Amino acid sequence: MSETIIGAVPDEWRLTTLGDLCRSGGGGIQTGPFGSQLHASDYVPVGIPSVMPQNIGDNVILEDGIARIDNDDAQRLSRYLLREGDIVYSRRGDVERRALVRSHQDGWLCGTGCLRVRLAGSAEPKFISYYLGHPEVRSWIVRHAVGATMPNLNTAILSGVPVVVPPANTQRAVGEVLGALEDKIAVNSRILATATELAVAHGQRLLSEAGGAEVSLGDYAEITKGVSYRSADLGAGENFLVTLKCVGRDGSFQQVGLKPYSGEHKGSQALESGDIVVAQTDLTQRAEVIGRPVRVVPLNPAGRLVASLDLVIVRPGPALSREVLIALLDSQDFRDHALSYCNGTTVLHMGARALPDYRFKMPGGATVAAATEFMSPLLLKGDSAARENRTLVQMRDTLLPGLLSGAIRVRDAEKILEAAT
Template structure:
């Protein structure tokens, strides 16, 4: 910016001996998605001393931009509840240097505008090498600044939407933690059965729930399991459908197609920038909101898909079952995810993966169907609420990305935008 009110900096070049501890997070570009910053599996510094990193440590309000590789141009924002972290070299941060000229909230909103995305796309294509955004490129950005009072209003509206979306994500994290804790206690550690076998009342549940569990164990090839339960491999009660090599199924036209859901889309939770495939695939290879997807190669993840209809690419399983409800096969698969990741990490290939035999070998004690049905009344709604929240967050993000650029361009007035927002969130 010619007015010199925007600070643009890059990340810290960490040495190997500085990492591997339990200190500050070292955030790499792969953890910046199109919707949020993902802190799962991040590296950490040995030190907790933030002073040594100067401006390269994140501050609430920062706009974060990825600057190298196929992910170039992804944008995320730093919120106050995020843990402290240090930017890596393939990330840039943007900060307002003058609260009287450039409102930081407006800057975050502007980074979603067509004016920004068009400039960024042109800059990232300015080299024959892999896409790259240098600091000098970014510092040539031109921002159309409305009067500061207008900036503030636009920024506050954008922040309100982002806060609502962020709250939904935080709620989902809590719901997931509760569901996982219940699943582990009931179906992995058998805490209620152990308590009853020892003549104690199971903790954290009423008498009606406790009555659903047996009060004794029996021997199995798996070891001791609750009486009346059976030992089953994951693929014996759930179907793991592998996706297609979708380059063999091109789209019918520019208007008729399905976005291709690859590992990158699964991690991001949306199909922004996705490849396109035929809209006439067999129904089982079409992914819908609420489906459970499991990436079994590369970055191993198990997630509820809430990014709209898409085509199932190879290296992804769509998981379903006729024997057990969704919450059970989702939680059962997630339970084995750390072990699957360990297997994949030791594969002597460039992209670690698991094989179908590992699904068979991943065995769990399965309760009778009536018991699963009864216990599903406790865990099932938690995960259904997760899906509902994710869909609402998607709707709010779409509303934000529609309203705010029109506000910035002057095509929409603030009262009209506020009315549309109130209608959508009523």
């Protein structure tokens, strides 16, 4: 057995770097176009999608709201176009994230602020994309990223990532097993997104039709700041801190952002299922989650969930409901309002008055009841999909290190997957 970054692996597995692996197939690692090559005015409503840092999810490209360019610009920037099997990274910020380019995304643009990894047949792209998601590999990338305020990646850093390459049949088998989990996660994600969109759209329609007097949210909701904590309070304890990473860019509650917590907190800072939290900080380059409301959907942590200082808890007063609050806050109107209260050069901070000062037309009791009755079952259906997804993600993250190192055999992983799904 040979010792590697991901542990002991069979001696016959090849040890190399990501840069050498790409070059061996005639590929390489390349940055996307700089801002001087593609301006904000070049983007068009209909055209070829341009993958930006905000479009990079957990090994997937997030297509909702993606920027687009016309065919002339695509031809001009043809050296930056993506192919199926490429892997895309963000150059700044959350440098752990990467996305595998699928078949329908062939020909899209590797946009400004991104890096493209092209294997060109030197290894199975799906296997390498999962390998790059191994916790030890992610940690290696974060440790080697440069920048005092914000981590930055470049071609040299990515080229130096240590890579373990098993035989081709093993690569394909591992990719198929983990891909099956990813497919099920994708189905649940669509269920969650569709259920939430239907619920919110219907609730917003009812609220817009009802009218009513304009009021301030601070008069009809309890607004509580999350707890200010010390690093010494993290890593142990019977409670869990809900951090900014729990706020998904798709509006979902991400279990990955929970951290064991042993510090003090007020009772009002503890969260229950269905509570609404709003992100109040974000990076200026992305501004993806600030002001975004998320419903808390715990899996089954043994301890209490506590909101961190990056979040604000919003609870309805007697005249509203959690469902109506989501319909109000999950809107472009509130998003624009929240951004107008933000300041900061590197990190955006939402002002303390943003939520209390938000004004809306107060619906009558019958409208609140109707919106709540329609929205509640849909949101609960989405919650169920989210819980199942977190179980599948935990299974994937448990199987991934063992499969990638050969410690878990593919046939054993397939049995575990069959039993669970």
